[in-house]
Amino acid sequence: xxxxxxxxxxxxxxxxxxxxxxxxxxxxxxxxxxxxxxxxxxxxxxxxxxxxxxxxxxxxxxxxxxxxxxxxxxxxxxxxxxxxxxxxxxxxxxxxxxxxxxxxxxxxxxxxxxxxx
Amino acid sequence: xxxxxxxxxxxxxxxxxxxxxxxxxxxxxxxxxxxxxxxxxxxxxxxxxxxxxxxxxxxxxxxxxxxxxxxxxxxxxxxxxxxxxxxxxxxxxxxxxxxxxxxxxxxxx
Numbered sequence: 001x002x003x004x005x006x007x008x009x010x011x012x013x014x015x016x017x018x019x020x021x022x023x024x025x026x027x028x029x030x031x032x033x034x035x036x037x038x039x040x041x042x043x044x045x046x047x048x049x050x051x052x053x054x055x056x057x058x059x060x061x062x063x064x065x066x067x068x069x070x071x072x073x074x075x076x077x078x079x080x081x082x083x084x085x086x087x088x089x090x091x092x093x094x095x096x097x098x099x100x101x102x103x104x105x106x107x108x109x110x111x112x113x114x115x116x117x
Numbered sequence: 118x119x120x121x122x123x124x125x126x127x128x129x130x131x132x133x134x135x136x137x138x139x140x141x142x143x144x145x146x147x148x149x150x151x152x153x154x155x156x157x158x159x160x161x162x163x164x165x166x167x168x169x170x171x172x173x174x175x176x177x178x179x180x181x182x183x184x185x186x187x188x189x190x191x192x193x194x195x196x197x198x199x200x201x202x203x204x205x206x207x208x209x210x211x212x213x214x215x216x217x218x219x220x221x222x223x224x225x226x
Binding site for chain 1 (some may be wrong): 153158159160161162163166204208213214215216217218219
């Protein structure tokens with residue numbers, strides 16, 4: 001089974017701290033994603049990566065950066081955490097879709113609930 | 118990616134078929150319909166996807182209308198464990214998925 005793991009289920013940080021959220025997948029997937037989920041807003045894409053050292057901005061990248069030094073690991077960085085970054089953060093991975101539109105099923109981790117005080 | 122419209126919430130009796138509708142009237146010819154669900158305190162889970170034809174797997178069936186402007190996810194014999202938020206997503210099959218707020222399905226004992 002595909003496994004996507006996230007470093008913490010719950011995290012509490014203070015305003016201004018630098019925060020690292022780690023995600024590891026074990027299926028050699030090319031694509032990795034970071035989402036945040038807030039009540040009433042659904043899941044929103046922050047950043048994604050389709051290869052090592054490659055990254056693309058999602059819909060809400062402001063206040064975040066990412067790092068993908070190894071294929072299996074994708075890190076989300078909050079350079080200076082703020083209270084409006086309190087949220088559930090979800091990491092996902094998927095294979096590259098094949099020609100002809102094969103399913104790009106995304107496999108999600110369990111999430112990290114981050115609270116910024 | 119085409120926008121989707123889903124009811125905010127639905128109830129279904131345990132053991133009955135749960136039918137979850139989704140409207141995607143602006144879908145283009147090459148866009149797929151995907152369904153995911155999210156059980157409380159877990160990450161989303163892929164259920165099924167389709168392009169034009171109806172699809173069935175061990176979890177559910179997907180019925181897409183002939184004009185492709187709407188679809189229905191069917192859970193044939195709903196159990197309490199099917200209580201979750203269900204997301205309908207329309208996508209070209211590229212890497213990005215856009216999740217809306219979905220339908221909160223509650224299975225009633």
